Amino acid sequence: MTGTTTAFAASPHEAAEMNHRIANNLALLASLIEIDSREIADPGAVVVLEAARNRIHAIANVHRRLYKIEAIDHLDLCDFIEDLARDLRSVCENAGRERRLYFEGTSVFVTPDEASAIGILVAELVGNACKHAYPASAAGVVRIGLSGLEAGGWCLTVEDEGRGYSPGPSGSNAGLGSRIIGASVGRLGATCRWEDAMPGTRFVMHCGPTLEARPPGRTNGDPLGYVGIHRELMTAAAR
Known part of the structure; x- marks a missing residue:
C-alpha cells in the first residue's frame, strides 16, 4: 500500500482523474436515489432518501472541487x-x-x-x-x-x-x-x-x-x- 500511495501521490494527472471519476460516480448515485424516491409513498422513507442524496451530492462536490485544483x-x-x-x-x-x-x-x-x-x-x-x-x-x-x-x-x-x-x-x-x-x-x-x-x-x-x-x-x-x-x-x- 505504501508503494502504491507514493506512486499515486507523484502523479497529478492520476489524482485529478480519480477525483473526477469519484465525483461523476457519486453524482450518478445521487440521481438514482432521487429517481427511486419518486416511486416511494412513505413520507418517512422519502425524507431518509433525500438526506442520503444530499450527503452523497455534497461529497461529490468536494471531489469535483479537488479535481479542479492544480496542486496535489x-x-x-x-x-x-x-x-x-x-x-x-x-x-x-x-x-x-x-x-x-x-x-x-x-x-x-x-x-x-x-x-x-x-x-x-x-x-x-x-x-x-x-x-x-x-x-x-x-x-x-x-x-x-x-x-x-x-x-x-x-x-x-x-x-x-x-x-x-x-x-x-x-x-x-x-x-x-x-x-x-x-x-x-x-x-x-x-x-x-x-x-x-x-x-x-x-x-x-x-x-x-x-x-x-x-x-x-x-x-x-x-x-x-x-x-x-x-x-x-x-x-x-x-x-
Missing part, C-alpha cells in the same frame, strides 16, 4: 470552502423559505485529503443548520468562519441564529449526522465543541498545523487579500 500537495482552504459553499445553495433552498449563507475567512493551507474531510464536515454542518435551526416558514442565516491561530493552527466555525443546541439523544449530537461530524473531526486529529451562540448554535473546531512545508511566501493566517472577506454567498427564497 496543498490547497488554500479559504478558496476551497468559499467555492464549496456556493454548491450548498441547493441544500439551503430545500430546507426552508429563506436561508442566507455567509463566509468569512483567512488563507489557510491544508492537504487535499484534509480538504476532503473538511468539505464533508462543512456540508454536514450547513445542511443541519439549514434544516433544523429554524422553523420551516422562518428566514435565517448560517455563517461559516475560517481563521488562522497564533499558535500555528487554524479554527473553523459554523453557526446559526436559530433554536439553539440541545444536548442529549434528541439533540444535535444524535444520529448519523453526528457520526459524520465526529468521524471528520477525528480524521483531522482536531478538537471541537458546540457553543450556545445566543441565539443559535455555534460549532467550533481547532486544528493544529497540518502541513510541514508551506507554499513559498505563504503561511496559515496570512491575509493576502482574504482578511475581511465577508460575502453573502446566496439568498435562497421560495420561488
